Amino acid sequence: MLTTLRRRTSHWIDQMRLSDMARRIKDERLTYLPVRKLVRIESALAEIRRHNVPGDIVEFGVALGGSAILLAQAAGQGRRFFGLDVFAMIPPPSSEKDDSKSKERYETIAAGKATGFGDDLYYGYRDDLYEHVSAQLARFGTPVDGRRINLVKGLFEETLPALDIEQIAFAHIDCDWYDPVRYCLEETARRLAPGGIIVIDDYNDYVGCRTAVDEFLAGHGDFHMEAGLNPILRRAV
Ligand SMILES: C[S@@+](CC[C@H](N)C(=O)[O-])C[C@H]1O[C@@H](n2cnc3c(N)ncnc32)[C@H](O)[C@@H]1O
Known part of the structure; x- marks a missing residue:
């Protein structure tokens, strides 16, 4: 009873901390991220702006575009946004370090049995996903123009270079x-500006992601992690 009350209160507090834009994204079911993760992303973006950290904003894994819309709002004044995704069905977990949960999830998706929000088609089955996300970005005032706002279709490993x-x-x-988490971490780390931030979504959801992050941190003593639902990695300035 007390736990339920505490959980509800903290959810309500998180809701209050969310921007109108993030609330709209959530209401329109454009993201899989819970409110608490969106709050942390918004506050990390505010930190980047406050400290004038130079460099672009990049998202690896766009799906329906919810978090991408938030990130794109922070572009401008020379800062670009890049959203990278296959914009098709997710590639399979390919490492022995991925757990059975991720493999089962992939099998469900590959078998055509994954479900979207409510009655929606699962986003990975849409053949117009790129165009759909592009339209959402435009609707939220950040149209894809190939300069300030960029959506890049394909495997990260092939498009990023x-x-x-x-x-x-x-x-x-x-x-x-x-x-992909290990690859994106290494590629981001070597481009990350002093004071730059990396937010990791799946650390608490999939063992493969957690292992990739833990291995990365063990090899990069100049990074430290702020734990949480979606951990934040910072390079010591
Ligand atoms: C969990 S979804 C992203 C959710 C999204 N950020 C949101 O706000 O709901 C993960 C996305 O990453 C993409 N993805 C995973 N591995 C990839 C890779 N190697 N190259 C390109 N896209 C990849 C998947 O296709 C999927 O669209």
Whole structure:
């Protein structure tokens, strides 16, 4: 009883901390992220702005575009937004470090049995996902123009090397499995500006993601992690 009350109160407090934009994204079912994760993303973006951290904003894992819309709002004045995704069905977990939960989840998706929000088609089955996300970004005032706002379709491992992203201020890594999380961490770290921030979505959800982050931290003593639902990695300035 007391636990339920505490949980409800803290959810209500999180709701109050959310911007109108984030509330709209949530109401329109454009993101899989719970309110608490959105609050942390918004406060990390505010930190980047407050400290004038130079560099672009990058999201690895866009899906329906919910968190991308929030991130895109923070672009401007030379800061660009890049949203990278296959915009198709998620690639399989390919490492032995991925757990059975991730493999079962992938099998459900691959078998055509994943469900979307309510009666919606699961986003990974849409063949117009790129166009759909593009339209959502435009509707929220951040149209894809190939300059300030960019949506890049394809495997991260194939698209990122061709992009002219030299410095990153903020990255949201939301791609579930060991291999892509490890790849995105390493590629982001070598471009991350002093004071830059990486938010990891799936640390508490999938063992592969957690392992990738733990291994990364063990090899990069200059990073530290602020724990939480979606942990925040910062490089010591
Ligand atoms: C959990 S969803 C992202 C959720 C989204 N950020 C939101 O606000 O709800 C993960 C996305 O990452 C994409 N993805 C995973 N691995 C990828 C890879 N190697 N290359 C490109 N996209 C990938 C999937 O296709 C999927 O759309």
